[in-house]
Amino acid sequence: MRHYIKLFGIIAAVFFSGYFLELVSESAREHIEIFTEILIVFVAFSIFTMTWYAYGKSRDNHSLFLGATFLNVGVLSLLHIFSLSFMPDFITSNSPQKAELFWGEAMIFLAIFILASVYIYHDSLPGFINRPVLLILSIFIALLSIIPVLFFLDHLVPMFISGNRASSGMLLLLAAATVMTLYAIYLYARRLKRTGQKNIQFLMDGLIIVTVSNFVYFSYEFSGHLLMATGFYFIHLSLYRSSVELPYEKLAEAEDRLRKDAEEKLKQTMAELMRSNKELEEFAYVASHDLQEPLRMVVSYLQLIEKRYKSRIDADADEFIDFAVDGATRMQRLINDLLTYSRVGTQGRPFVPTDCESVLRQACANLEIAMKESGAVITHDVLPEVMADSGQLAQLFQNLIGNAIKFRNEKPPEIHIGIEQKGNDWLFCVRDHGIGIDMQYAERIFHIFQRLHGKKEYSGSGIGLAVCKKIVKRHGGRIWVESEPGKGSTFYFTIPKERGERI
Ligand code: ADP
8 A cells, every 4th residue: 555655656746747847848848848758768768678688688578578569659659759740740741630649559559568468478479579570560560550640640630639639539549548558457466466576566557657647648748748758667667677687686596506506516525535535545554554464474484484495495496585585575665655655644643833953853863874874964944843743744854855865966965955934834945966857757756656767776666755745735735846857956845834734
């Protein structure tokens, strides 16, 4: 009820605006009349263009049909303006009667199509309601409606107009248009009840105002025009909601849903990946751990055989025993390294403030023999305290320094451990002047079991750098190498200053 009181308020306000405009516009009457008429044409055409272009996304046949209706109404209103007496003659000589007849046509076409639109839904008549068909049909109807007014004016005028006023014919036309529009409003009200689509309320309001405007027009031309433009504007609002706002809302909702689904899927995949990764790590750990025991037995019995029976059977047997002992020991080492690799993820300790200098001292102590043998000299910058698993950090230094010693050239190795602050990270480097690495292998050497040399040249299983990478990754950092063959290598790694463990 409150809604209709508001609507009545709007109608009254527009009516009185037109009424006062008509009172005060003595000298500029024609200009203002033209302005109010053009307002109607403008709103009608803007309804048409909006629904026309929005159709690409909205695919709303109901809106498109109403849009095409307003193209027609716009054209007829324009013809009405062209036919006003003070305008230059439009094909035949202008007269108020000619203008009135175009207006009558607009009124009746609007009522017919509005009534038809009640039966059209979002996806009705797909073969008939599409842009090319409606455009051709609108032009055809517009042309058809020009012919009688231009060429049979003499016959039509007595039927609809007497003198300067509407005759009973015109009143009959108005009555028919009103009945059709009121029936359309009634049907739309039912549709609103059924579907709850809010835009229909605006459409009904617009149609009510248009109906009122038709009656007002007879006595108060300005108010009639302004009310008609207002009614059209309400219809514009309704169609804006159904063909622009709603489709975009739906689009945004769909996008939202899609994004949420993708995020959810990603989360699930990540969880699944983490679970299978953990499982794999545990498997590698358990397998290598359990393999150790029987292998230890094989090795010790092979060594026993070597001790007892070497040089007792024959030369061939001695060689076979050597091969067997060698193979078994290598396998033991491999399994040990594998165990170390899988321990990084499964047996890591929590991060605590760790003094890098004492960790480095511990790594060097573990490498004492290799350092002595090679005559290695190790220097370092003042190293900071970081949040880390100290055992793993020591292992990291030990592997990198161990490699720097192992892959030296003829001269005793000079190894430097440097530190720099880079944003939120500590950037460590381990620099040597050894044999260097061809940069095309810079990525590969960090993969498990990847080596660039035969085991005869340099011992090792190809796990050391893979362990380093895993440790650095667990600490939330990155590791990489820069090197020039023959000149030496620098291994860089970062440790975040304030971040905890990356899971
Ligand atoms: P391993 O030392 O057991 O071979 P790593 O994973 O530690 O395995 O190293 C992989 C490969 O990277 C080595 O075989 C070697 O070719 C190369 N590499 C590692 N560190 C250095 C270094 N400081 N100088 C030259 N080459 C290196």
